[in-house]
Amino acid sequence: MLVAGLAALDFATLPPPLPDYDQQRAAYRPSEAWLYDRNGVLLDSSRVNFQVRRLGWTPLDQISPAAREVILAAEDRRFRDHGGIDWWSLGGSIRDRIEGKRARGASTLSMQVAGYLSPGLAAPGHRSSWDKLRQMRAANALESRWTKDQILEAYLNMAGFRGEAQGIGAAALGLFGKTPGALTRDDALLLAALLPEPGASAQKLAQRACALSRDADCSRFLPAAISMLGPARSLALDPGLAPHLSDMLLTTPGARVTTTLDIRAQRAAMLALRRQLQGLGGSRARDGAVVVVDNRSGDVLAMVGGIGGASTAAAVNGATAYRQAGSTLKPFLYAQALERGYLTAASILDDSPVQLDTGSGLYVPQNYDKGFKGPVSARVALAGSLNVPAVRTLILVGVDAFKDRLFDTGYAGLVQDGDYYGFSLALGSAEVTLMEQAAAYRSLALGGRWTPLRLLKGEAITSERRTTTPQAAWIVADMLSDPNARAATFGIDSALRLPFWAAVKTGTSKAMRDNWCIGFSDRFTVAVWVGNMEGDPMRAVSGTSGAAPVWRDVMMAMHGGTPSREPPTPAGVESREIRFAGGLEQPRREYFLKGTGVSTVALAPPESRRPRIVSPAGGSVYALDPDIPADNQRLAVSFSGDIVGHRLLLDTTDLGSASAGPMIEAVRGRHRLRLVDLSGRVVDQIIFTVR
Numbered sequence: 001m002l003v004a005g006l007a008a009l010d011f012a013t014l015p016p017p018l019p020d021y022d023q024q025r026a027a028y029r030p031s032e033a034w035l036y037d038r039n040g041v042l043l044d045s046s047r048v049n050f051q052v053r054r055l056g057w058t059p060l061d062q063i064s065p066a067a068r069e070v071i072l073a074a075e076d077r078r079f080r081d082h083g084g085i086d087w088w089s090l091g092g093s094i095r096d097r098i099e100g101k102r103a104r105g106a107s108t109l110s111m112q113v114a115g116y117l118s119p120g121l122a123a124p125g126h127r128s129s130w131d132k133l134r135q136m137r138a139a140n141a142l143e144s145r146w147t148k149d150q151i152l153e154a155y156l157n158m159a160g161f162r163g164e165a166q167g168i169g170a171a172a173l174g175l176f177g178k179t180p181g182a183l184t185r186d187d188a189l190l191l192a193a194l195l196p197e198p199g200a201s202a203q204k205l206a207q208r209a210c211a212l213s214r215d216a217d218c219s220r221f222l223p224a225a226i227s228m229l230g231p232a233r234s235l236a237l238d239p240g241l242a243p244h245l246s247d248m249l250l251t252t253p254g255a256r257v258t259t260t261l262d263i264r265a266q267r268a269a270m271l272a273l274r275r276q277l278q279g280l281g282g283s284r285a286r287d288g289a290v291v292v293v294d295n296r297s298g299d300v301l302a303m304v305g306g307i308g309g310a311s312t313a314a315a316v317n318g319a320t321a322y323r324q325a326g327s328t329l330k331p332f333l334y335a336q337a338l339e340r341g342y343l344t345a346a347s348i349l350d351d352s353p354v355q356l357d358t359g360s361g362l363y364v365p366q367n368y369d370k371g372f373k374g375p376v377s378a379r380v381a382l383a384g385s386l387n388v389p390a391v392r393t394l395i396l397v398g399v400d401a402f403k404d405r406l407f408d409t410g411y412a413g414l415v416q417d418g419d420y421y422g423f424s425l426a427l428g429s430a431e432v433t434l435m436e437q438a439a440a441y442r443s444l445a446l447g448g449r450w451t452p453l454r455l456l457k458g459e460a461i462t463s464e465r466r467t468t469t470p471q472a473a474w475i476v477a478d479m480l481s482d483p484n485a486r487a488a489t490f491g492i493d494s495a496l497r498l499p500f501w502a503a504v505k506t507g508t509s510k511a512m513r514d515n516w517c518i519g520f521s522d523r524f525t526v527a528v529w530v531g532n533m534e535g536d537p538m539r540a541v542s543g544t545s546g547a548a549p550v551w552r553d554v555m556m557a558m559h560g561g562t563p564s565r566e567p568p569t570p571a572g573v574e575s576r577e578i579r580f581a582g583g584l585e586q587p588r589r590e591y592f593l594k595g596t597g598v599s600t601v602a603l604a605p606p607e608s609r610r611p612r613i614v615s616p617a618g619g620s621v622y623a624l625d626p627d628i629p630a631d632n633q634r635l636a637v638s639f640s641g642d643i644v645g646h647r648l649l650l651d652t653t654d655l656g657s658a659s660a661g662p663m664i665e666a667v668r669g670r671h672r673l674r675l676v677d678l679s680g681r682v683v684d685q686i687i688f689t690v691r
Contacts, residue, residue, distance in 0.1 A: 015138035016118045021150040024117065028057050028157070031170075033250035035242055037263040038299070038457050045238050046246040048253045055169035056254070060153040063168060063180040068152065070188035074212050075155075075195060076109040080148060084110040084139035107135075109155045114138035116158040156180075161191060162198050162229075175228045186220065189213050190228055202226045241266050244305025244317040249455070258457045260299035265292050265558060269302040272553035274309065276530070276546075282310025285515070285541050287533040289318030290554060291438040293525040295445045298454050298461060301524070302554075303435075306533075313533035319435055322413055323514045323529060325428035326507030327385045328437060329406060331444060331476050332468070333393055333426055334382050336405050338593065339472035342396045345379045345479055346578055346590045346601050349389035373488065375603055377585055382476070383485035385506065387427050394426035406430070409467045410439045410450055428507055437518050438527040444503070445520040447570065448473035470570045475591050477503040477567065480519070484588075495548035498555055500563035506548055512537040515546030519555070521564030526554050609641035611658075611683050613675055618686035624666055634663040635688075639675070646683070649674040666690050 019027065031049035036042055047053070060068070072079055078086050086108050114135055115121045121135045142151065161171035168191070172180045176187055183191070186209075193208035194200065200208070202225040209225070210218030242261065249257050269290040277288055286309070292302035305317035337343040351373045373386065381389035394402060399418035402425060407414045411432050414421075421429055435453060443450035447470035451461050479485060480503035483492060490496060496504050496517075504519025513535055518527040528547040531538060538546065569575075572594050579587040581602035592598070615638045616622075624633055637648065639658060648655040648662055650673055655662045658675060667690060674685040 015114070015134050015141060016120065018114060018117045018138060018142055018145075021146050021154070024154060025057060029253045030054050030056050031253055032056075033246075033252060033255040033257065035246050035250060036256065036258045037261045037266070038259065039262070040258065041263045042239060043259070043261060043263060043266065044240055044242040044246040046243075046250040048250060048255075051164075052166045053164040053170050053174065054157075054166040055173065057157050058153075058167065058169045058180050060149050060156070063153075063156060064183045064188070066185040067168065067180065067183040067188040067191065068156075070185060070212070071156065071192050071195070072109075072152070074192035075112075079109050079152070082108060082110075084108060084141075084143040085136050108139060110139035110142050110151050111135050113151050113154050113158065114142050116154070117142075159195060160198055161194050186213075186224060190221070190225055193225075202229050205229075239263075241270065242303065244319065245303050245455070247315075247317070248320075260294075260297075260301065260454050260457050260459075261303065262301045265301040266304065268557035269304045269554050270307055272550045272557070273304055273528075274307045275553070276550045277307065277309055280530075280541065280546070283539065285530050285532060285538045285546060286310045286312060287316075287318055288528070288530040288547070288550065289321075289434050290529075290550060291319050291434050291527045292554060292558065293438050293442050293453055293527075295442055295520060295523055295525055298439075298442065298451050299457075300435075300438075300453050300455050301558075303455070311533065316533050318529055318533065320433050321533070322431040322433055323531065324509035325430055325432045325437075326509040326514060326516055327387070327390075327428055328432075328505055328507035328516045328518055329411075329428045329430070330382055330385065330390050330426065331480060331505055332405060332409055332440065333390060333397060333402055334378060334479070335444070335448070335468045335472040335476045336397050336402060337378075337393050338475055339469045340397070341593070341596065343378050343393065344590075344592050344596050344598070345377065345475055346592070346598065347378045348375045348584070348601060348603060349378055349381050349386075349392055350374070351376050351381065351386050351388050353388070375584055377580075377601070379479045379482065379485045379590070380488065380585065382479050383482050384489035385486075386489070390426040391423050394423055399423065399425055402426070403430075405467065406440075408450070408465065409443060410452075411436050428509065434527050434529045437516065437529075438525050441505075441518045441520050441527065442525040443467055444473045444477055445522075445525055445567075446473075469572075471572045471593050474567065474570050474573060475593075477520075478591055480505055481566075484586075490544055494544045495552045496544065498552065498564075500559065501566040502555060502564055504548075504551065506544065508542070508546075512539075512541065515541055517547035517551040519551060521555065521559065522567060523564060524555070524558050526551050526558070528554070611639060611641035611643045611646055611675060611677075613673060613684050613686050614638045614640050616664075616673070616686060616688045618688070620688045622666060622688065622690045624668065624690065630666070633666045635666055637662055637664060637673070643675070645678045647676050649676060 031047055031052055031054050032045050033048050034042060035044045121138055157167040160166050162175060165171045165174050168180045171191055172178050172183055189209040189212050190205060192212055193205045202222060205225040206221035209221045269292055273288045273290050277285065287306055289306060290302060290304040291300060294301055303319050305319045306314055308314045353372060376386065376389060399421060403414055403418050403421060413432060414430050439453050448466055448468035449464065450467045451464045454461060481501055483497050502519050502521045504517065507516040514529060514531040515538065516529055528550045530546040573591055574594050574597050575589055575591050576597045576599055578590045578599055578601060581600060616635055643658045646658040648658045650664060651671055670687065670689050672685060672687050674682050676682050
């Protein structure tokens with residue numbers, strides 16, 4: 001009977017199996033994950049597990065001796081002498097119960113650690129004598145397998161201190177803004193005072209800390225307790241330099257992710273962006289982003305998704321958000337035209353009003369300043385970011401071909417066909433990200449070779465493709481680096497001009513919602529976006545006053561005392577001294593694909609141009625005014641090219657010689673206007689409507 005009873009008692013108080021020390025260390029997962037730069041310097045951290053707040057496991061030798069001694073004295077002063085059960089404390093607790101007094105605590109650190117390892121041992125509702133015996137047996141078993149230092153270390157890493165803060169690492173950082181190794185005796189006394197009642201008031205904590213200290217003067221504890229329980233100091237030692245990248249990469253508790261970022265480049269980019277946005281003021285532009293790339297490796301050295309400040313959408317990553325590209329796509333258009341032989345850098349493009357008939361109506365591109373410069377070279381058109389010449393170039397290249405080229409250059413959002421974008425694609429109507437912009441411009445720096453950018457240190461580059469020829473890429477880069485070519489638009493001494501070689505392009509999207517500046521030197525590509533993340537227009541911000549100053553500051557910081565050098569001319573490119581007939585532009589040295597060079601550039605004579613109807617524009621709709629006599633409501637017809645000998649037909653009516661400058665009577669309806677040559681062949685026609 002006795003044996004059976006003992007067996008039943010043994011079974012009823014059998015403790016659960018507990019892991020050994022190494023198993024517990026391996027299974028421990030912090031609630032945080034950490035982001036490091038390429039040299040192992042902490043950039044940022046992010047909380048991933050929101051059930052508890054705990055940092056990495058803190059080894060015992062990294063906890064200050066004062067903290068260890070004070071907490072041991074408060075929680076288990078005979079810890080070094082017992083085998084898991086403090087029989088003296090247990091006896092005193094039993095005596096207090098018998099005498100009707102409030103029983104003192106008798107749980108040892110070993111018993112508490114056993115409860116942490118197997119929560120069922122100390123769960124609410126499991127406080128019977130049998131449960132206590134199970135916990136005591138578990139503590140005894142733990143002592144037989146773990147050393148005293150291992151048990152103390154586990155206790156300090158698993159104890160709950162305040163709220164959701166678990167472990168001395170989270171408590172020291174969250175409550176004092178310190179590492180566990182920097183805790184003082186007074187810090188430790190306040191932490192020890194928290195352990196019996198983590199939610200206690202500052203007054204009660206000060207009283208407990210005073211009692212534990214046995215000091216005569218305890219006046220210092222109350223203000224210290226109030227300060228400790230004040231605004232959270234969580235991550236006070238965290239630099240917080242890459243919050244948007246942390247959100248992208250830190251998804252697993254305990255992860256330690258080493259990136260390609262360089263903390264110096266990241267700080268320089270943040271400083272430049274913060275200074276510019278503060279200067280602009282929140283009423284003009286609230287948001288911005290910066291990406292810096294190492295040209296050779298494709299490593300992202302800085303990625304600033306925003307700096308907060310006046311932002312109303314600070315959590316949105318400006319480096320990966322899709323925004324309208326503006327004029328920043330033009331370099332790839334001109335590169336495509338150059339490589340196909342449609343243009344040279346000296347080719348003359350007409351910067352004059354143009355109206356294009358499209359499926360959705362009349363498209364009338366205009367320049368940023370609403371003015372037109374007449375005939376200009378392709379070099380001046382690109383460097384000065386002129387819109388009408390870009391549209392004329394797109395007509396040569398083809399919308400679908402250009403859209404495909406952009407997609408191959410890493411602009412992954414361009415998934416519609418050419419008709420969806422239309423001629424406005426030349427002016428950047430498509431949406432792109434700053435990361436895509438940086439990778440695309442880096443491809444020009446690499447002679448037309450595109451690879452993905454790299455954010456993780458050691459990550460393999462698995463894809464590479466050629467997007468344009470080395471010759472076309474080099475000539476476009478030379479055009480973008482020419483301060484004289486962009487002087488008419490941006491002035492001689494704008495933020496785009498550096499004291500060393502760099503190719504750069506700005507862009508502004510429709511209604512001033514986005515401002516870009518992207519460029520590259522021989523070593524780095526820097527991409528900057530400034531705007532309002534919510535999409536409202538900026539106020540009084542231009543291409544050179546928005547993103548360009550940030551680009552300049554970052555470029556200067558990246559190069560330090562080592563200026564950029566002009567890239568060598570690739571084989572297949574020849575240079576010529578050229579002049580422009582009629583003084584159209586100043587004589588200069590120009591670069592051509594081999595075999596396409598010229599020495600003199602002149603406007604084509606009228607007789608060499610295809611005759612075409614300029615006005616009315618195709619697709620136009622005209623409205624009659626009932627208050628004006630019908631004879632006074634006529635449409636003037638104008639042409640380009642040599643129209644000698646050509647006639648004009650309106651619907652089925654012959655209006656006579658086109659050279660006579662006929663006027664068309666405005667008659668309600670849809671009309672077809674045709675220009676025919678001497679043989680009766682239609683050389684041009686448009687459709688317009690009168691209402």
